[in-house]
Amino acid sequence: MVVSALGGTTDALIAAGRSAAASNEAYREALHGLEQRHLAAAQELLPTASQQASLDLLRSQFAELQRVCDGVFALGELSARTLDKLMSYGELLSSQLVAAAAKQQGLDAAWADSRQLIRTNSRFGNAEVDMAATDLQVKAYLNAHKARLWVVPGFIGADAQGNTTTLGRGGSDYTAALLAAALGAEVLEIWTDVSGMMTADPRLVSSARPIARISYQEAMELSHFGAKVLYPPTIQPVMQRGIPLWIKNTFAPQDHGTLVEVAPPRTAAVVRGISSISSLALLSLEGSGMVGIPGFSRRLFAALARERINVILITQSSSEHSICVGVNEADAARSQDAVDEEFATEIAAGRIEPLRVETGLAIVALVGENMKSHPGISGKLFGALGHNGVNIRAIAQGSSEKNISTVIQAADVRKAINVVHEAFFEATYKQVNLFVLGAGNVGGKLLDLLARQQAYLLDKLRVQVRVVALASSRHCAVSDEGLDLGSWAAALDAAPPLGLDEFTQLIIDKNLRNSVLVDVTATPDTVRCYAPLLAKSVAVVACNKVAASSDYAFYAHLKSLAQEFNAPFLFETNVGAALPILNTLQDLVRTGDRVQRFEAVLSGTLNFVFNHYDGSQPFAEVVRQAQAAGVTEPDPRLDLSGTDVARKALILAREAGEVMEMSDIEIQGFLPASCFEGDVEAFYAQMLREEAHFRALYDQAAAQGKKLRFVAQYAEGRAKVGLQQLAPDHNLYDLRGKDNAIQFYTDCYVEQPLVIKGAGAGGEVTAAGVFADIMRAVL
Numbered sequence: 001m002v003v004s005a006l007g008g009t010t011d012a013l014i015a016a017g018r019s020a021a022a023s024n025e026a027y028r029e030a031l032h033g034l035e036q037r038h039l040a041a042a043q044e045l046l047p048t049a050s051q052q053a054s055l056d057l058l059r060s061q062f063a064e065l066q067r068v069c070d071g072v073f074a075l076g077e078l079s080a081r082t083l084d085k086l087m088s089y090g091e092l093l094s095s096q097l098v099a100a101a102a103k104q105q106g107l108d109a110a111w112a113d114s115r116q117l118i119r120t121n122s123r124f125g126n127a128e129v130d131m132a133a134t135d136l137q138v139k140a141y142l143n144a145h146k147a148r149l150w151v152v153p154g155f156i157g158a159d160a161q162g163n164t165t166t167l168g169r170g171g172s173d174y175t176a177a178l179l180a181a182a183l184g185a186e187v188l189e190i191w192t193d194v195s196g197m198m199t200a201d202p203r204l205v206s207s208a209r210p211i212a213r214i215s216y217q218e219a220m221e222l223s224h225f226g227a228k229v230l231y232p233p234t235i236q237p238v239m240q241r242g243i244p245l246w247i248k249n250t251f252a253p254q255d256h257g258t259l260v261e262v263a264p265p266r267t268a269a270v271v272r273g274i275s276s277i278s279s280l281a282l283l284s285l286e287g288s289g290m291v292g293i294p295g296f297s298r299r300l301f302a303a304l305a306r307e308r309i310n311v312i313l314i315t316q317s318s319s320e321h322s323i324c325v326g327v328n329e330a331d332a333a334r335s336q337d338a339v340d341e342e343f344a345t346e347i348a349a350g351r352i353e354p355l356r357v358e359t360g361l362a363i364v365a366l367v368g369e370n371m372k373s374h375p376g377i378s379g380k381l382f383g384a385l386g387h388n389g390v391n392i393r394a395i396a397q398g399s400s401e402k403n404i405s406t407v408i409q410a411a412d413v414r415k416a417i418n419v420v421h422e423a424f425f426e427a428t429y430k431q432v433n434l435f436v437l438g439a440g441n442v443g444g445k446l447l448d449l450l451a452r453q454q455a456y457l458l459d460k461l462r463v464q465v466r467v468v469a470l471a472s473s474r475h476c477a478v479s480d481e482g483l484d485l486g487s488w489a490a491a492l493d494a495a496p497p498l499g500l501d502e503f504t505q506l507i508i509d510k511n512l513r514n515s516v517l518v519d520v521t522a523t524p525d526t527v528r529c530y531a532p533l534l535a536k537s538v539a540v541v542a543c544n545k546v547a548a549s550s551d552y553a554f555y556a557h558l559k560s561l562a563q564e565f566n567a568p569f570l571f572e573t574n575v576g577a578a579l580p581i582l583n584t585l586q587d588l589v590r591t592g593d594r595v596q597r598f599e600a601v602l603s604g605t606l607n608f609v610f611n612h613y614d615g616s617q618p619f620a621e622v623v624r625q626a627q628a629a630g631v632t633e634p635d636p637r638l639d640l641s642g643t644d645v646a647r648k649a650l651i652l653a654r655e656a657g658e659v660m661e662m663s664d665i666e667i668q669g670f671l672p673a674s675c676f677e678g679d680v681e682a683f684y685a686q687m688l689r690e691e692a693h694f695r696a697l698y699d700q701a702a703a704q705g706k707k708l709r710f711v712a713q714y715a716e717g718r719a720k721v722g723l724q725q726l727a728p729d730h731n732l733y734d735l736r737g738k739d740n741a742i743q744f745y746t747d748c749y750v751e752q753p754l755v756i757k758g759a760g761a762g763g764e765v766t767a768a769g770v771f772a773d774i775m776r777a778v779l
């Protein structure tokens with residue numbers, strides 16, 4: 001049984017040593033606290049009658065420890081050798097206590113000093129183990145001494161001169177593995193405080209889960225990074241002897257834990273886990289003077305090795321123009337000096353550049369032995385990162401394909417590791433983070449719809465939709481866990497205001513995976529946040545038509561940002577609400593078809609009005625009913641003037657490939673100009689006064705058995721919108737309620753048009769269309 005120190009002891013001993021070296025007498029107090037803690041542990045562990053020997057032993061060892069620290073205090077210096085000696089007390093004390101307790105339990109137990117077992121070199125602080133000597137010492141010791149249970153301090157060893165050395169933080173696991181290997185143990189169990197190796201660092205990924213079985217190679221790859229469940233060197237000794245290694249949780253022994261073995265059974269998951277390492281610096285040695293000349297890499301690595309700088313990742317492009325290595329950020333400055341000195345002549349001659357050092361980086365890596373037989377793994381990895389705006393600075397993959405490493409900005413690690421985890425672990429749900437602007441007619445319906453569908457999405461699609469921020473023009477509610485959609489209105493009412501720029505910055509700063517801006521306002525203000533968000537790979541879903549019908553240059557800029565940054569910019573509901581009009585048009589264009597012309601009824605409001613108005617009640621009253629039914633724009637004059645239809649015609653023409661501005665659309669209005677003087681109430685009042693005008697329009701059409709329809713027409717680069725009287729044989733005659741309809745004539749649909757028809761306005765259907773766009777953006 002190998003024992004590590006009581007929690008926090010090693011750190012406390014280091015701190016005590018450092019204060020002593022800094023002439024700070026606080027070390028005495030610290031040692032006293034540690035002593036009390038160990039004495040209390042002894043009293044708790046052993047029966048009163050048999051405590052004395054252990055208490056005496058502890059006191060004498062603390063007296064020794066005190067003398068060592070007094071020496072450090074007197075000298076004002078803490079050497080690596082003395083620090084190793086200081087640190088060793090943690091394990092020496094705890095293991096002697098455990099040995100005493102084991103004997104008390106009636107076990108045939110004995111304590112062995114690992115300094116007599118583990119032989120190392122004299123590199124104090126992180127000594128290297130002499131495996132052969134250790135093997136011999138362990139066997140010789142156990143042959144010479146007899147006990148059924150040996151209790152041994154972990155973490156420490158001794159050099160050939162008998163000086164105490166340490167094996168690196170977490171080194172108790174390593175001690176156990178060395179002993180298991182020397183003894184040819186049947187199994188090695190590591191009892192720790194987590195239930196095994198996890199698919200990702202659980203501090204970063206809440207859905208990370210324990211890995212039941214894993215190969216030595218995979219465990220080695222995972223143990224280097226992230227949540228260090230296992231001290232990395234631990235695996236080597238047991239792997240060489242094929243000794244199975246269990247990682248179990250002391251606090252949940254019933255949990256399965258992780259079995260590390262030669263060949264775990266194949267599972268559906270080709271990726272076993274995802275590792276991450278922060279505080280990385282990328283060193284780039286570049287220059288045309290390197291191309292085709294052997295020896296540059298040897299000199300680069302030798303310069304780093306001389307400084308004892310550990311290289312974490314290596315990559316070189318086939319052009320040989322640059323070599324790139326990843327090192328610990330703490331080693332960056334020393335690396336720069338060492339490499340620039342090594343290549344001083346070539347740098348002076350301009351053959352290579354001084355070493356370029358970039359800090360603030362991190363590695364996210366996929367680990368899995370089965371990846372080698374599966375194409376598409378790296379594609380999926382890069383796709384998942386790319387879709388979330390995570391820029392990959394460097395890539396490394398050996399031909400064994402056990403590990404695919406990507407170097408990214410440290411600020412992106414949490415997002416990156418989560419999207420990669422979502423992409424590779426089926427049982428994991430995908431988290432979608434919404435930032436919603438607008439909670440009016442459509443916005444409110446959307447939030448209620450999300451509330452109703454949340455459970456379905458989680459259960460059936462494994463998608464967790466969260467509204468992280470919700471803003472109206474006066475309030476903004478934010479919740480990192482996602483707002484409770486059952487009470488969004490109360491949360492919004494109680495929330496403070498937030499400006500649009502701050503709202504935009506909030507989305508960028510949160511840097512959450514699968515982020516979507518949802519614009520369900522009608523204002524021109526909000527569209528200014530689209531470009532900065534798309535440039536951060538945040539998807540934009542808008543039923544607000546302002547952006548797509550603004551200046552062509554702005555519309556085209558947003559479309560190109562969406563393409564460049566892999567961020568969907570979706571606005572299906574801009575035309576016909578949830579009817580699949582824009583998606584169908586995009587399919588036509590994508591497949592090389594060309595729209596020759598289209599004819600459409602695109603205003604739910606006007607269709608509602610002309611379907612309900614027959615002179616039996618005032619025209620203005622029917623418009624009010626349309627507004628009450630939620631089909632009009634917040635300002636109904638946009639509908640009645642034909643502007644809303646013109647915007648839709650413009651968006652359709654642009655999506656068909658036309659470069660067109662709003663001023664190119666001919667709007668043939670049918671309302672007297674007087675209706676547009678004043679505010680919305682004045683508008684209604686004036687329509688009432690103009691009732692005769694509307695009655696005349698209706699009567700003329702009805703007299704010929706025709707219906708009034710406000711029609712948008714586009715043909716060969718020209719578009720117009722206006723009121724028409726349609727006969728019963730016209731495709732756009734037979735429309736109910738707030739229906740929209742469009743007929744496309746294209747190179748493929750020459751005689752019989754492609755017709756799309758159905759409810760084309762209203763809060764519910766529009767909300768459903770926005771919801772569909774959100775899903776399209778993230779799935």
Ligand SMILES: NC(=O)C1=CN([C@@H]2O[C@H](COP(=O)(O)OP(=O)(O)OC[C@H]3O[C@@H](n4cnc5c(N)ncnc54)[C@H](OP(=O)(O)O)[C@@H]3O)[C@@H](O)[C@H]2O)C=CC1
Nearest residue numbers: 438439440441442472473474520521522544634761762766
């Ligand atoms: N109705 C329909 O059938 C269809 C509608 N649409 C589009 O849906 C959009 C929304 O329409 P509708 O829901 O009726 O409009 P509403 O007027 O009912 O709601 C608009 C919402 O936007 C909020 N808002 C306004 N300015 C800002 C701002 N600067 N920042 C944050 N929030 C803001 C408003 O807040 P506050 O209450 O504080 O002012 C309100 O919550 C429109 O663009 C419309 O064209 C698209 C297709 C069909």
Ligand SMILES: N[C@@H](CC=O)C(=O)O
Nearest residue numbers: 603604605632633761
């Ligand atoms: N006000 C619009 C709503 C959808 O865009 C309409 O009437 O069609």
